[in-house]
Amino acid sequence: MLQTPGGGAGHGAAADTGLMSIGAVLGVLREEFPEVTISKIRFLESEGLIEPRRTPSGYRKFSAGDVERLGHVLRMQRDHYLPLKVIREHLAAMERGEAVPLPALGRPGDGEDGREPASDVPSAARIGRGRLLAAAGVDERTLAEWESYGLLTPVEDGVYDAEAVTVAALITELGRSGIEPRHLRAMKAAADREAGLVDQVVAPLKRHRNPQTRAHAEARTKELAALTVKLHAALVQAALGVRLP
Incomplete structure (x- = not known):
């Protein structure tokens, strides 16, 4: 369970509301998720998985509930490698009070071809091409372009290191600002x-x-x-x- 600060300037929280800045949230999350970045948090927001409040000047402010939700999303990605669509549906079901079990890793669907990784490496460390496409929200042509620049490389035929999900998310977000894959070589x-x-x-x-x-x-x-x-x-x-x- 994530431990969120109770408030105070030292934690980047608003004195009256207990809300936290994105930097403070990053500090909390990194206790469990050392590789999380501000870009990743912003990406999850852009995908509608969290909705932090905004100050009149446009700064994000996160509640303790927002941080817990972020932790839940990151945990589902890290431990189950679920596509964002599945995570979003799971969270919506939880908000409706439904008891929904998490899908088993490697289950066919959501663009996955159903093929198990052809190696003795634990499945939690690998992700299939179809599931990567679904998680990144891109098509085959886009993924092939990323591969042509060496930004993503399968560890074997049709199977990627699980970190490819994070790489794909960051490439997508940079693309929104006009930084193309060829610029990332x-x-x-x-x-x-x-x-x-x-x-x-x-x-x-x-x-x-x-x-x-x-x-x-x-x-x-x-x-x-x-x-x-x-x-x-x-x-x-x-x-x-x-x-x-």
Whole structure:
């Protein structure tokens, strides 16, 4: 269960209402969802999954209920990899007081071809092409364009890493501002270089004869990945002379 701050300026909450800024919401959510971004929150809002209040000057203000709803949406994406349409229907049913079980991962429907990932990797770490198309709300031609620029790459025929859902959502949102997939090739190249650097650091741990040391490699990879993401964001903000809320 997410723990939302009770108020106070230190949490970015409005003193009289207890509402939180999007930056404060991000801080709360990252305790459970380290990879969530402000762009992801805005994307979920644009898809109608949350409706934060707006100040007269246009700033978003989130209630504790909004934060709980966001956590529920992110949990359904992370643990079940459901398309946004299914999540929206599930939330609507909950609001009507209906007890609706979550669909099982990998169930045919919503654009999924019903094929199970052809590997021994747990299904929670993979998503089929049809389900990715449904979650991103795009057609085959658009997905093929993204693939042509290397922005999305299947790990095997018709199967993608689950993080592809987040990548697709961010590409879509950037597209609304006129940033086309071809413009994002430099970002992909930079991400590949950063990933290579992290992999170079943890490679000795992965090759170690001690099983516990090899197991530590995954935790170390996540730690370094989080640091590189934060550094990348800080460098972009510094270059633009802005500070994200």
